[in-house]
Amino acid sequence: MYQKAVLRLLLIILIMVIAGCNHQASDEENSYRIDDVNVRAFVLPNGNLDVHEFYTYTFLDAFHGTTRSIGQQGHRGISNFQAYAIPKGDSIQSIIEHPERLELLPVQQYSNSKLDTYQIFKSSVHETQSFYYHYEIQQVVHKYTDISDLYWSFFDQQNSSTLHNVQISITLPQKGSIQDIHAYLKDKYGGTLFFDQNRTVYYENKELPAHRVSEIRILFPAQMMSNMQAQPILAKDSLISEEDTLAIKYASRTANLEQLRSISNLVMIGFILLIIGGLIWRIYHRRRAKNARFAVGELEHTDPLLLAYLWHPGQIIPEDIIASLFSLYRRNVITIETVPIRLNYLHDSTAPDYTLRFSIKDVISIPLQKDERYLLEWLFTDSQRSFTLDTLAGPTSQEKHDPERMEYYRVQYKKFYKHYRKWSKQVKKRLDWNSYYHAPMLLSPICIILTLLHAGMLAYLYVIDILPSFTTTIGLTSLIIMTGITIVYYRSKFVFTLYMIVYVLILTLGVTISEVYTLLLWCSILLLIGRYVLPNKVWTAQGLPYRYGIKSFREQLRTGGYTHENNPEQLDLLLQYSIILKEGTSFLATHPQLTSYQHMSQTVPLLSWAEINTYTIQYTYQTMRRSTYSPSDPSTIYTPNYRNDSDQNHSDSSSNHSSGGGGGAGTF
Secondary structure: OHHHHHHHHHHHHHHHHHHHHHHHOOOOOOOEEEEEEEEEEEEOOOOOEEEEEEEEEEEOOEEEEEEEEEEOOOOOOEEEEEEEEEOOOOOHHHHHHOHHHOEEEOEEEEEOOOEEEEEEEEEEEOOEEEEEEEEEEOOOOEEEOOOEEEEEEEEOOOOOOOEEEEEEEEEOOOOOOHHHOEEEEEEOOOOEEEEOOOOEEEEEEEEEOOOOOEEEEEEEOHHHOOOOOOEOOOOHHHHHHHHHHHHHHHHHHHHHHHHHHHHHHHHHHHHHHHHHHHHHHHHHHHHHHHHHOOOHHHHOOOOHHHHHHHHOOOOOOOOHHHHHHHHHHHOOOEEEEEEEOOHHHHOOOOOOOEEEEEEEOOOOOOOOOHHHHHHHHHHOOOOOOEEEHHHHOOOOOOHHHOHHHHHHHHHHHHHHHHHHHHHHHHHHHHHOHHHOEEOOOOHHHHHHHHHHHHHHHHHHHHHHOOOOHHHHHHHHHHHHHHHHHHHHOOOOHHHHHHHHHHHHHHHHHHOOOHHHHHHHHHHHHHHHHHHHHOOOOEEOOOOHHHHHHHHHHHHHHHHOOOOOOOOHHHHHHHHHHHHHOOOHHHHHHHOHHHHHOOOOOOOOHHHHOHHHHHHHHHHHHHHHOOOOOOOOOOOOOOOOOOOOOOOOOOOOOOOOOOOEEOOEEEEO
16 A cells, blocks of 8 residues: 555656756757857847847857747738848948958858748858857837837747846937836846837846747837838827836746745745654654554454554445454354355356355344345345345446346346445444544644645736736636635645646746745745655544554465464454454465365355355456546545455736737857
8 A cells, every 4th residue: 555655656756857858858959059148239220120230159069050949920021131241350330331252151041930931051160159140120119199119028938948148229310309218028037128218228148048038128219210200199108018017027026036035945844844844753763663563362352343444444345244244253243155156257257157145144143234134135135135245246347248238237236336336334423433543633724734835836927927807717717716616626646646746737837937836845845855755644642553454464364374274164263363364375375285075165155165265256347447437525435555366838918918029049
């Protein structure tokens, strides 16, 4: 049980770590690096943008050339794209003024629905090479009656390469007052923007990660665009107000993120302490349980149904019907005999030839519990007050392919499940599970508080990180719903695991800062480990002796601990226990003396046909599961994790409309 839980936990953590690595990994190839990017753009009076770009590549492998892609949104086309190889030592200004001195490179253009991509052919092998691109973008500026608007991104999520030492300058025409120029930057990755007296806006960034957007918006006097026709709209006040409001959010975002980092670090420490505390408690509890456990011999006198109930803690599963029947058999309420199985099962090569028949004795000298009376009324319906175990079996391997027979078995299983459910509730009420096993007093507040704290950090990040409204709505709605479900079902580690998966998906959807992403991812991993370490239930003083006693008992049954036993009545009881604890096959294999009692069917009926009877019980419950009917109440049908006998990216823009341009640089 615990091995499977640990493997499941490790698998989920692995998925989360892989998601984190994929989120933070750059798509930039390891075989090249873009060391420097210098862009000089000049706004022309007709609304066009004259662009001069300089790139320095370091190639660690052989390439045919480089690429430059430009988004198709926000302009009316690109003209005169030219590319040059730059010799070492030339200054940028001299290159712009005298490009004819450079080596003109062949260029090939291709387009899709979003990008115009230019391939620049220049073979490079294990060298550092600089390139100069010159092109003009048509109608980039929007001119209104009272203001001009340039909203542009030179690189966006289409850019597959991390760019280092990025410098961009945008120079406006020499007309109009510089007092009316407003420049805004929408950048979450360390970029800075400043403006000088020469009507030039400068952007700098030491490292712009791949697939990340950096947008620049410049609002300036309409008269600067002297060769453009203005749209008859008064837009100045609304545009400046919108950008000023957004600029305040970007300014406060840095402080808020720093605050979130501090909170995340403290929360991580808290989660680590939770794990340590949970592990200390488990070690203490394990030692306490070992000291308090029953001797194996004491368990040999435990009621079979109680033993099954304590083995898969607090659950009654369909297989426990046989435990209840064994309990009634031990108290002389019913008898057991081996009889031929029904005819349809004789045609199944995997089916046994015999089954068990249980019969109620004529005289019952002991009082019966409510669940026991119900079981007898439910199962023992024939005139002889008996029933055969094969009436609970499912379809044979041949009947699985017969729709009519499968429908018959589905109907029968529905009837069975209705009775089983009522019976299992009565058993649980009688055995009083809380006497043996109960939820820790602090489980509820710990789970709820930690879940709210964990979800709150991501919700806070979504609020402060200036995400698109659609992303924010979807992310926060999903987070709120999943958090609510997790709080309601706080005891379920399965639900908590689902919550964590959804959390990481929401985190990946909205978070673009690698450092914050890493912090929240580690918080999630630590909390997930802590939740698995934290027990849902703990054994009481009355139940604690059973904890390791049952484990030791199963080990004895499985490994031949009773090979010295020759008392047939005692071996018959041990066989019952081995069947209940899913060690029937192992018990038969490690105790060869069980085949010596075939002549004692009257006194030890189960033992006399030990191998046949063990297999027919296994076959009954295995075929029962072949019915395609699935119970709708998972809290009642429970399958424990025992070993059975046979198992030996998004836009960063927050404005009403997005910027133009974008694209990126790369190689081919």
